[in-house]
Amino acid sequence: MRLTILGGGGFRVPLVYQALLSDRGVGRITSVVLYDTDRSRLSSIGSVLRQQAALGPGGAPGLGAAAGGVDGWEAPVVTETTDLDEALRGADFVFSAIRVGGLEGRTIDERVALDLGVLGQETVGAGGIAYALRTLPVAVDIAKRVAALAPEAWVINFTNPAGMVTEAMLPYLGDRVIGICDSPSGLGRRAALALGLDASQAFYDYAGLNHLGWLRGLHSGGVDHLPALLADPAALGAFEEGRLFGVEWLRTLGAIPNEYLHYYYFARETLAAVQSVERTRGKFLLEQQSAFYAETAEHPANALELWQKTRAERESTYMVESRAVADAGERDERDMSAGGYEQVALSLMRAIAHNERASLILNVRNRGTLRHLDDDAVVEIPCTVDANGARPLTVSQLTDHQAGLVSAVKAVERSTIEAAASGSRSAALRAFAWHPLIDSVNTAGQLLDSYVEHLPDLQAFR
Incomplete structure (x- = not known):
C-alpha cells in the first residue's frame, strides 16, 4: 500500500514513519511518498527516515533495510517530491499535515493577538x-486534487485547525476524509492508567469539537469508573489533566476536559503567563526547528540523532505556560513516550485497509450523534472503523454548558470557512467577534486589520 504525506518535510513526519516501521502485519504500508514545497526540508527529513529504516522496527543497528529485512520485513520505501500531482497519483492513503505560512506565520498569529x-x-x-x-x-485545493487523481484514497487530516479543515474538505471528499488528533485518546489513556485500568479495553465517552471536548465517562467491565476517578485526589494528581485543571474544578464539572480547554477556563491567567515570557511557543519552535534543519543540512549523517534531541526538548516544553499557571510541574515521562497521533493514524489505516474493526476518537460528520449540532457538522467523538470508514458511536449528550461552548465555536468555524471560501470581510469579522476568547467587536476588527497587514495571504479581507 502507498501512503502519501503532505507536509512531508515537517518535523513530526518521523513519528509517522516510526509507527510504520513497527507494523509487521500483512498488507502494511510499503511505499511512502513525502510531498512538500520546500526541497531542503524534504531532504533533511528524508535523511532522518533513512536512518530510522536502517535501524528497523526494533531500533537496533543491523535489523533494518540495510540488513535486507528480518523474517521478510522490509522498511517502507521512501521517495520525495515537490510535485503535488505526482505525490497523489496511486495513493491509497493521504496524510495531510501541512502548515501554510510555516512557523513564521504561526509567530505572527500569536504576536498580533498578544x-x-x-x-x-x-x-x-x-x-x-x-x-x-x-x-x-490550500486544503480545499488539495481535496479537489485528491478527488481528481486518487478518488479511492482515504484522506487522514492532521492539518490544524483539524476539525475546521476536515469540515472544509468534506464537500469534495465526503466521508473519505477523516480528521485525527491525539489529545482525546491521550486523555482517555491517562485517565484509565491513573486507576490501573487496561486502557486498550476501556470505552471513552468523549465528545465535542477538536481541541474542545470533555471525557464524560470511562467505561470498563460494564462500569463507569469516572466517578471513582473524580473522587480520588491522588489518582487525579497522577496525570496531566488532573494537575492542569485541579481536583475541585474537575469535580465541579463532573468531567475531565481536553487540555486545550485550559485556555477557556483559565483565560486570564494563561494570557498573563504567555505575555510574560520572552518567546511565544511559535517563536521557540521556529528558532529550534530552523537550527535543526540547518544543522541536518550540514551534517546529514547525524540527522536522526539531531531530530531525537530536538524532539525531546519540544515535547518537554509543550503547553508550558498552562502548566505553570496550574503549578502542574514537568510533563510525565510516560506521557511523552506514549504513542500520539501517529498511532491513531496507523490504527485508522489498518482498520480501513484490512477491515480490522477498531474504536477510535475521530473528527467526522455528526450524523445526529450530538443533538445540538446538525448532521454535517464535524465533531470529535468515538467511532467504529472498518473497511467502510468511520461511523460515530452513541455517546451521552452534552450538558448545557458544553453545548453552549461547542455551538459558539462551531459558529466561529463556519464563519471562518465561509470567509476563506468567499473572501468576505464580513464573514471573517464575524468569526473573530463571535469567538468566546475575543470579548470585543472593536478588538475583533483590530485583529482582522492587523492580520491583513502582516499576512500577505489575507489581503482579500482589507
Whole structure:
C-alpha cells in the first residue's frame, strides 16, 4: 500500500514513519511518498527516515533495510517530491499535515493577538482563526486534487485547525476524509492508567469539537469508573489533566476536559503567563526547528540523532505556560513516550485497509450523534472503523454548558470557512467577534486589520 504525506518535510513526519516501521502485519504500508514545497526540508527529513529504516522496527543497528529485512520485513520505501500531482497519483492513503505560512506565520498569529491583549494560541481563538483563513483555501485545493487523481484514497487530516479543515474538505471528499488528533485518546489513556485500568479495553465517552471536548465517562467491565476517578485526589494528581485543571474544578464539572480547554477556563491567567515570557511557543519552535534543519543540512549523517534531541526538548516544553499557571510541574515521562497521533493514524489505516474493526476518537460528520449540532457538522467523538470508514458511536449528550461552548465555536468555524471560501470581510469579522476568547467587536476588527497587514495571504479581507 502507498501512503502519501503532505507536509512531508515537517518535523513530526518521523513519528509517522516510526509507527510504520513497527507494523509487521500483512498488507502494511510499503511505499511512502513525502510531498512538500520546500526541497531542503524534504531532504533533511528524508535523511532522518533513512536512518530510522536502517535501524528497523526494533531500533537496533543491523535489523533494518540495510540488513535486507528480518523474517521478510522490509522498511517502507521512501521517495520525495515537490510535485503535488505526482505525490497523489496511486495513493491509497493521504496524510495531510501541512502548515501554510510555516512557523513564521504561526509567530505572527500569536504576536498580533498578544499585542492586542488576546490569547494567540495557534488553534484556539484569534490565532486559530488567522491560521485557518490562510490554510483552508490550500486544503480545499488539495481535496479537489485528491478527488481528481486518487478518488479511492482515504484522506487522514492532521492539518490544524483539524476539525475546521476536515469540515472544509468534506464537500469534495465526503466521508473519505477523516480528521485525527491525539489529545482525546491521550486523555482517555491517562485517565484509565491513573486507576490501573487496561486502557486498550476501556470505552471513552468523549465528545465535542477538536481541541474542545470533555471525557464524560470511562467505561470498563460494564462500569463507569469516572466517578471513582473524580473522587480520588491522588489518582487525579497522577496525570496531566488532573494537575492542569485541579481536583475541585474537575469535580465541579463532573468531567475531565481536553487540555486545550485550559485556555477557556483559565483565560486570564494563561494570557498573563504567555505575555510574560520572552518567546511565544511559535517563536521557540521556529528558532529550534530552523537550527535543526540547518544543522541536518550540514551534517546529514547525524540527522536522526539531531531530530531525537530536538524532539525531546519540544515535547518537554509543550503547553508550558498552562502548566505553570496550574503549578502542574514537568510533563510525565510516560506521557511523552506514549504513542500520539501517529498511532491513531496507523490504527485508522489498518482498520480501513484490512477491515480490522477498531474504536477510535475521530473528527467526522455528526450524523445526529450530538443533538445540538446538525448532521454535517464535524465533531470529535468515538467511532467504529472498518473497511467502510468511520461511523460515530452513541455517546451521552452534552450538558448545557458544553453545548453552549461547542455551538459558539462551531459558529466561529463556519464563519471562518465561509470567509476563506468567499473572501468576505464580513464573514471573517464575524468569526473573530463571535469567538468566546475575543470579548470585543472593536478588538475583533483590530485583529482582522492587523492580520491583513502582516499576512500577505489575507489581503482579500482589507
